[in-house]
Amino acid sequence: MKARRKEKRALAGEIAEAIHMRAYRPGEWLRQIDLEEKFNATRFDVRSALDELAVRKTIEHVPNRGYRVAQLDTETYRAIRETRVILETAAVAEIVARMDEATIAKLKELAARFGAAVSAGTHMEQSQINGEFHHVFYSLCGNPVLEEMIWSLRDRSRGSAVTVWSSHESLLQSDRDHIAMIAALEVRDTAGLTRLIASHIIKDGL
Amino acid sequence: MKARRKEKRALAGEIAEAIHMRAYRPGEWLRQIDLEEKFNATRFDVRSALDELAVRKTIEHVPNRGYRVAQLDTETYRAIRETRVILETAAVAEIVARMDEATIAKLKELAARFGAAVSAGTHMEQSQINGEFHHVFYSLCGNPVLEEMIWSLRDRSRGSAVTVWSSHESLLQSDRDHIAMIAALEVRDTAGLTRLIASHIIKDGL
DNA sequence: TGCAACATAATTGGCGCCAATTATACCGCC
DNA sequence: GGCGGTATAATTGGCGCCAATTATGTTGCA
Numbered sequence A, B: 001m002k003a004r005r006k007e008k009r010a011l012a013g014e015i016a017e018a019i020h021m022r023a024y025r026p027g028e029w030l031r032q033i034d035l036e037e038k039f040n041a042t043r044f045d046v047r048s049a050l051d052e053l054a055v056r057k058t059i060e061h062v063p064n065r066g067y068r069v070a071q072l073d074t075e076t077y078r079a080i081r082e083t084r085v086i087l088e089t090a091a092v093a094e095i096v097a098r099m100d101e102a103t104i105a106k107l108k109e110l111a112a113r114f115g116a117a118v119s120a121g122t123h124m125e126q127s128q129i130n131g132e133f134h135h136v137f138y139s140l141c142g143n144p145v146l147e148e149m150i151w152s153l154r155d156r157s158r159g160s161a162v163t164v165w166s167s168h169e170s171l172l173q174s175d176r177d178h179i180a181m182i183a184a185l186e187v188r189d190t191a192g193l194t195r196l197i198a199s200h201i202i203k204d205g206l
Numbered sequence C: 001t002g003c004a005a006c007a008t009a010a011t012t013g014g015c016g017c018c019a020a021t022t023a024t025a026c027c028g029c030c
Numbered sequence D: 001g002g003c004g005g006t007a008t009a010a011t012t013g014g015c016g017c018c019a020a021t022t023a024t025g026t027t028g029c030a
Helices: A013-018 A032-038 A043-055 A074-098 A102-121 A122-137 A143-160 A168-186 A188-205 B013-020 B032-039 B045-056 B074-098 B101-120 B123-139 B143-161 B168-186 B189-201
Strands: A059-062 A065-068 B059-062 B064-071
Touching: A013 A043, A013 A143, A032 A043, A043 A059, A043 A065, A043 A168, A043 B045, A074 A122, A074 A143, A074 A188, A074 B074, A074 B143, A102 A122, A102 A168, A122 A143, A122 A168, A122 A188, A143 B074, A143 B143, A168 A188, B013 B032, B013 B045, B013 B143, B045 B059, B045 B064, B064 B074, B064 B101, B074 B123, B074 B189, B101 B123, B123 B143, B168 B189
Parallel strands: none
Antiparallel strands: A059 A065, B059 B064
């Protein structure tokens, strides 16, 4: 069965998710035939999705060779992190100003769920909850364009040479960071939150 | 004759340029057949280019209706300007630090050419020189990713309701801004340059 | 045994056709 | 004369085929 209609434009997202999940590692070639079968899509859909991801710099296109997962050199990786610091710290001021009890509660819940997922969840659950946490956090800034750019850079960070999710240690670190961020946010410690986020990014990129 | 081979991927850029030149106004539908003839391209190429521009948010895609030039509501426009201020002012510090005599000279030359084009040049010349000026300026920041994001937001600003290039007055203002920017850069007045750029963006968006 | 050139297999990518959908024009009806 | 419904025209968009290109395997030669 090939019951797809709405999935048409979502395929790019699915492939991006797979890359994010390290199903395809940086530098690896993405063969169109494999993707057709894996995602049960037509060749045309696969190509569209690949083109979109290439525009977003998630993957790289080499004429007559195909598409491969982007591999960031250290220079570009540094540039991305610097830009992320600029954007994410700039968002902090607005986030602190717009914060409310309901959102704090939601963040706390997500942080707790992340903590649980770290010890007893799948790779995908961890990533999904983590994404949700950061989404709720940054949507607080009240600037959809800024939020979108933060998200886009976050995606591009995946192709780094430094494997972020590989060790259990970094997951625990992320868990601690989440809690620290909420604490700073609760007492409206703008400077502290800024410092926290900056070091979080510089440290390893997530 | 349809001697095209390299243009394949450049078509999106050409269409973007045409939109930038106001050949197609915000909200206007881009008919694929027209574009085929106008740019002497195949239907497939046109569609690829339109898809790319849609991903970049330069145009908007409506299923079964087609593609139209993005029309920014005031809220989004405000969000873009705010984000531009964040990015472009953040770049200033690095730009001042990396500035050198040769670049200053190049900027002066471009500013002069822009001034000349304002009084006696075509619409396209003005835009091209202006783009070159800003490109040289921001490439100084030494962060390709940051530069690329600045450029991308600058592109998206085009679809604003406020027509930037319409009046001769705003062109003269841009000319004055260029000169003021160079002056501030020359004496390494970081704070002044930051203020200049911020007000430049807030004012009308270019 | 190593290497180069050729043959073969696998993969990408250009392109056009036609169905599905939407806009337009026409005509009859109220 | 206005309005609703239908026929027609225009436009978009899904999809597959096959040529062009690149990778792989093999054979002959030094």
